Amino acid sequence: MAKPVTCQFELEHKAYWATRYLNLDSEAIGIKRMLQLNELDKFRYSAYENAKLYKERTKLLHDKKIAIRVFEPGQRVLLYNSRLKFFPEKLKSRWSGSFVVTRALPYGHVEIQE
Template identity: 50%
Template sequence: MSPYQLVYGKSCHLHVEIEHKAIWVLKKLNLDWGAASSQRLNDLNELDEFLLKAYESSAIYKEKMKKYHDEKIEKREFVAGDLVLLFNSRLHLFPGKLKSKWTGPFRVTQVFPHGAIELENKEGTRFKVNGQRIKVYLGKYEIVQEAIEAYYLDEV
């Protein structure tokens, strides 16, 4: 049997043959097989310990980053009847540079566990949103008529 086998059309080494070559080298150099095998086991155990320490340190790092991230999140508590603004996160191809990304105001009608909140608009339509997408509205709840002004170049 050759030292190379074809696996999926590619040649590869078999571990048995590599170990056989290692034994042949040990015999040729008159080295102690027992000492070499115990050294090999010690190296493998040391490698396992290194991998375990790396895994533990990555777990500790993830815990610290989660704690840091959770501290930076604002705790928002809403009660039914609060006025809020909703963040419009839709992708716009040509958004207005100075256009506000907050729409509303909306009235909170119900607060669900785990951050879901039901809102109601001025027409009475109700919908649910994630509590992280809204913020408190400090203005008055009144119907605002939008005034659109157009200036034409030939008038100026």
């Protein structure tokens, strides 16, 4: 009958030793976890800021490549159909007709007539 008591004591001693050896203090672990979560929030915020800066830079580069076109009434223009997805023929053009600009509005908007 003495052996089961001894085994139980040995298991408790080993568990206590492992706890001490691994420094498993529940309060310290909780504090460490909170610090890790705060660091994760900082990393997430910096990633968000970096993505925002990247998008701004790419938008500026894209906008620099756009050619500014000024249309005046009486000019003849072609219309580009960017929504034409299905081509019945392989080499069908997306450009259509010859149109006359009747009125030029701000920001590149124009009124046309055939």
